[in-house]
Amino acid sequence: MVAQRLVEALVERGADTEWDIAVFGEESRRPYDRVALTSYFADLDPDNLLLGDPGLWTRPGVRLHRDTPVTAIDPARRTVTARGTAHGYDALVLATGSYATVPPVEGSDLPGCFVYRTVDDVAGLRTWVLRRQEQLGRPVRGAVVGGGLLGLEAAGALTALGATTTVVEFADRLMPVQLDQGGGAALRRIVEGLDVTVRTSTATSSLRAGRDGNVARMVFADGDTVGVDVVVFATGVRPRDELARAAGLAVHERGGVLAGSDCRTSDPDVFAVGEVAHVAGRVWGLVGPGYAMAEVVADRLVGGAATFTGADLSTKLKLLGVDVASFGDAFAATAGSLEVVYADPVAGVYKKLVLSDDASTLLGGMLVGDASAYTGLRPMVGGSLGGDPTGWLLPDGVEPPSSTELPDAATVCSCNNVTAGTIRRAVTDQGRTDLAGVKACTKAGTSCGSCVPLVKRLLNAELARAGVEVSDNLCEHFAHSRARLFDIVRVSGITTFSELLDRHGRGRGCDICRPVAASILASLGHGHVLDGENAALQDTNDHVMANLQKDGTYSVVPRIPGGEITPEGLIAIGEVARDFDLYTKITGGQRIDLFGARIEQLPAIWSRLVDAGFESGHAYGKSLRTVKSCVGQSWCRYGVQDSVGLAIALELRYRGLRSPHKLKLGVSGCARECAEARGKDVGVIATDRGWNLYVGGNGGFTPRHAVLFAEDLSTEDLVQAIDRFLIYYIRTADRLQRTAPWLESVEGGVDAVRAVVFDDSLGIAADLDAAMSAHVGGYEDEWAATLRDPEKLGGFSSFVNAADEPDPDLAYVRERGQKRPATRAERAVLIAGGSLPVRTAGVL
């Protein structure tokens, strides 16, 4: 990883014209992301871990030698030997990293013992666990030696593979390097809650083989034993300094090639970077400092004078789904420092701030279970938290500081060591005006991504300061906001895009304003999405009334109101899926998604679905998606109202309603809230006196809980309130603005919207009611209408000159009994005429 960054840094400095860069690596892969190694278990595609731009390795001055371990360095002759050939060098950089250490435990080389370091390690581990599971016919018993960061990652991987897992740690707590007693104890409670057994203060003394020769029993120093079928050693790493030792370079007694702040070793033509280097008093085991060293060496090689004098070792991780972060002086090593601790064992949270002796300056901290304060706190290290610091620790604590308060020197991205000042200069000096531009220019937020919200805030603050107006114009063709355009269309009675463009816009429109106009025209009930000119306005999803997937095929979602479906309905959907070989998955909205439908198959698929009584689910549209419900009073012993009945009524009322963004509703039959209605744009929760109405919730990228809008409404009042709320939202929200940010943007906020809905404060209530009743009266299933109209069906062909010829590039593999698109690598095999094994393992 560090070598990759070094080559990138050299190329960025134009050094590839001056230097011939050769990189030797023992692995068969291009440099990949070891930090994300565990993600291999989720997608099983090692290519997804590859780092950076593959074009880097095909540049004229750059050469990557894979499978080519260097076996000797001769500093006197200035050569390295690899595969028996000597290669000369002018400058040599050691970026050999470290290897996983295995403690001197008898039996640690038995079959079934692994380390956790490379893609081959994790691939081997996975294969072993799955095979043993099959052989033994029971869950595999796993043990991880080492309760640090890597050990917990490995435990998570074993658990996900279906193994029972024990973590064995020699110290008295988990993650002893990052956490104190309190943090370790909190983490242990959470981890044990995930069915992982934890043994601390425990030494492993030997491993014993079973009759088949595989590892079978783990023996501890106290004589206790446990049965094991797989063991992962995660007891630490040691710098791979053996080449340097053999070449006579100075090496630290506890490992690591000694290097100065310029990263030069005892031979001035040899540098050391990353985990193999002992620089600034220690070996640095994180990728961030390694990247910083790579930048130093790149700078030195082009004649610069950069130095590495130390780095921020702050970390924030998610282990087994648990947030853990530690930053600054987390162990309160500073003389006289004060510790402020908040612990909630029930909620599984431990948070600690370390402050200077006068409590004025933040020195560091530790967060377990909830690390949401990390992004805000870490840049404040060395500065004042202001006010009451405990506010940062409490569940509904103080707001994070506004970004303008951050000093320029504060580190925002610790992975790539980017300061607030660098991000600000990307805007002021380099003219970057969007997040992508700032990320490309500074590398901030490109590794773990945890700082991206802060980067965005800095960017916006800087843009505002520079007087860059954040215009609400839709695009270059319309100098109006979406809300203004909606009013124009509504009041003027314009019914076509070309008329709208002629009278209120310029140019020919684009991929932004066309779908907005399509949505406005549809919200106002101006015809079918494929009628006349409308057809040229729709995004591909609305144009073919299905959801585009990564390979260019579509998914099909019939409406299942309230999630209630008959056995006959299920069978009909199943038969369609089987007959068209569609991948089938249950959605989060309580319906069924059918994937892999080719564009030319959509009419035939829908013809079957419509015949079976189904209609469009509008999963493709910025429109009502679903009304999720729990089973409610009809069956549930706690339910107080008929939640399914209401959900179906609401879904049938609002189906087909086009809106600025997708709309999701939920109805729960009691306060236990099994329908998760407060995570919806409109949520309804039954009370024993009626319904409580919540608005402005959503899941997704920025999850929001809905806020209480009104209590104990009758069904009639509830429906009227939702009618008005939705139409008001559709008329006034911005493009792609969901209800939560819309409520914030309305002047007066949710109270103002409540006044519009219940007190008719704007005098438009009757108008809103009329608009909704027009929608309800005018609803027609757009798929049924399409099937009746040969002209509309004309567009559903794969090729205009070969209507039923499938896209010849589509390729699939079978996985768990269904098809999925082949990956690039699989596709190469398939196209070369090979065949791929069917994947049957139901794991991960």
Place this chain on the structure above:
Amino acid sequence: MSERVGWRRVCAVGDLVPDRGRAALVDDEQVAVFLLADTGRVHAVAHLDPFSGANVMARGLVGTRGERPTVASPMHKQVFDLRTGECLDDPTVRLRVWPARVTDGWVEVRP
């Protein structure tokens, strides 16, 4: 009547919807053909979206950026110049472009 050398007849103009694309097979290559409403001209570019690797460009929305006629990939919305194939979001990427014309009511493309 002699066939015009090199030009391939793809479809009738009436098979295209103004300001929308259709995919076509031309000598086994997948081509996205567009008919623009304002100029009445046809454009032909690669159907393969270079960013996603899927054959979808004909299903993108057409429009203009300044004076340039464009199509946006339906997958991740990168915008391309229909005349040159140049990607306006990433100048290092380009769609292949085929000469295209309308003759006697037929859309023709020259490979």
